[in-house]
Amino acid sequence: MSTAPYDVLVLGAGGVGSAALYQLAKRGLRAAAIDRFQPPHIHGSSHGETRIIRQAYFEHPSYVPLLKRSYELWRELEAESQRSLYHETGLVEIGPPDGIVLPGVMRAAEQFDLEIDQLTPVEASRQFPQYLFPDDHLVAFERRAGYLLVEDCVSTFLQLAQQHSGELIGDTQILSWSRDGEGFCVSTSRGEYRAAKLIIAGGSGAVELLKQLNVPLRVLRKHLHWYAIDDLRLQEANGCPCYFFESSHGYFYGFPEITPGGGLKGAEHGGGQELASPWDYEHSADPEDQRRIAAFFQRSIPGVSKRPLRHETCLYTMTPDENFLLGLYPGEERIALAAGLSGHGFKFTAVLGEALADLVERGTSPLPLEFLAPDRFAR
Numbered sequence: 001m002s003t004a005p006y007d008v009l010v011l012g013a014g015g016v017g018s019a020a021l022y023q024l025a026k027r028g029l030r031a032a033a034i035d036r037f038q039p040p041h042i043h044g045s046s047h048g049e050t051r052i053i054r055q056a057y058f059e060h061p062s063y064v065p066l067l068k069r070s071y072e073l074w075r076e077l078e079a080e081s082q083r084s085l086y087h088e089t090g091l092v093e094i095g096p097p098d099g100i101v102l103p104g105v106m107r108a109a110e111q112f113d114l115e116i117d118q119l120t121p122v123e124a125s126r127q128f129p130q131y132l133f134p135d136d137h138l139v140a141f142e143r144r145a146g147y148l149l150v151e152d153c154v155s156t157f158l159q160l161a162q163q164h165s166g167e168l169i170g171d172t173q174i175l176s177w178s179r180d181g182e183g184f185c186v187s188t189s190r191g192e193y194r195a196a197k198l199i200i201a202g203g204s205g206a207v208e209l210l211k212q213l214n215v216p217l218r219v220l221r222k223h224l225h226w227y228a229i230d231d232l233r234l235q236e237a238n239g240c241p242c243y244f245f246e247s248s249h250g251y252f253y254g255f256p257e258i259t260p261g262g263g264l265k266g267a268e269h270g271g272g273q274e275l276a277s278p279w280d281y282e283h284s285a286d287p288e289d290q291r292r293i294a295a296f297f298q299r300s301i302p303g304v305s306k307r308p309l310r311h312e313t314c315l316y317t318m319t320p321d322e323n324f325l326l327g328l329y330p331g332e333e334r335i336a337l338a339a340g341l342s343g344h345g346f347k348f349t350a351v352l353g354e355a356l357a358d359l360v361e362r363g364t365s366p367l368p369l370e371f372l373a374p375d376r377f378a379r
């Protein structure tokens with residue numbers, strides 16, 4: 001591709017960067033990913049055991065073609081690595097008929113002919129007695145949904161990338177990047193690296209790495225909680241699905257107990273504490289967040305005990321419209337970027353890695369990405 005030491009440098013090796021490195025290395029490109037830590041790690045957005053994956057996308061139906069491709073890529077990754085990364089537990093979604101979630105799920109399902117069971121609260125209580133469904137809400141069950149093992153996905157991408165001769169440059173802070181003749185120079189805590197092209201996949205670090213784009217990205221500190229269960233029907237082994245509840249109290253979601261004694265995991269999708277810096281924040285639990293999740297369990301999943309087992313913090317990087325930034329860097333065909341995944345990006349990382357590799361290699365992707373164009377806020 002060029003005489004620079006690397007064809008492509010990937011800035012950040014979390015969920016997206018590790019997937020991009022894997023795609024580049026598989027194509028035989030000379031590629032390396034630089035990360036401040038040794039991924040997977042607990043300082044960004046891709047940790048905490050599990051992430052929900054689903055296709056009937058209430059946020060915006062235009063994500064569905066990306067999700068269909070993502071499902072194929074996760075299965076390919078499992079086949080190549082001989083690891084089980086995606087667990088199809090199904091997903092129960094509950095919300096008011098005039099809310100955001102249920103109408104959005106049904107709209108996406110109808111538009112893309114996705115299989116969704118629509119249930120009354122009475123039918124849903126019979127099928128999923130471990131959850132409480134308000135009488136005036138609607139329920140949808142998406143069978144082809146479940147969870148991804150988040151750290152295992154990142155380490156699998158990185159291991160396979162390295163087998164294909166991709167490099168991980170860990171424990172290295174990126175200080176800045178700049179144009180350098182025909183290519184780019186990335187200045188880091190360990191010196192300078194040069195490449196013909198860049199992929200920027202810095203998660204919350206995009207606040208600094210993409211400062212010149214002038215998109216107001218906000219970083220939120222979010223919380224994950226694991227609580228002991230009293231009701232064994234909440235175990236994945238007993239057929240318990242993942243869940244997503246919308247109500248007047250907020251948006252709460254979570255996962256069955258996936259290992260005996262590990263507890264049921266729950267979190268609130270809204271809220272969070274805005275951070276001034278993505279590197280300097282408190283990792284301890286927030287009492288108000290803990291009170292809200294405990295109240296949610298009492299209201300909606302009474303088989304969860306009052307005994308917290310574990311807590312983790314994790315970061316959301318929000319765009320103004322909560323849709324991703326994905327595409328070529330405005331005015332620069334040699335840089336592709338993915339940023340501002342707004343708390344719902346992990347399920348896409350497989351397809352984002354492929355799209356970024358396509359963009360930086362060929363200048364285009366066959367996927368419909370226009371609605372995510374990085375320059376849409378400037379237009």
Ligand SMILES: Cc1cc2nc3c(=O)[nH]c(=O)nc-3n(C[C@H](O)[C@H](O)[C@H](O)COP(=O)(O)OP(=O)(O)OC[C@H]3O[C@@H](n4cnc5c(N)ncnc54)[C@H](O)[C@@H]3O)c2cc1C
Nearest residue numbers: 012014015016036044045046052174203205314345346347
């Ligand atoms: C609590 C929580 C729950 C979530 N639940 C879901 C879910 O159920 N389903 C779903 O699909 N998504 C979910 N998400 C969102 C999803 O996890 C994220 O969108 C995704 O992990 C983001 O990946 P990323 O690669 O952009 O960021 P990261 O994985 O954080 O990667 C960015 C990497 O860049 C590195 N980096 C940044 N700046 C620099 C620098 N200057 N120098 C060196 N390295 C740098 C960081 O160290 C990091 O490793 C959740 C997120 C959180 C926090």
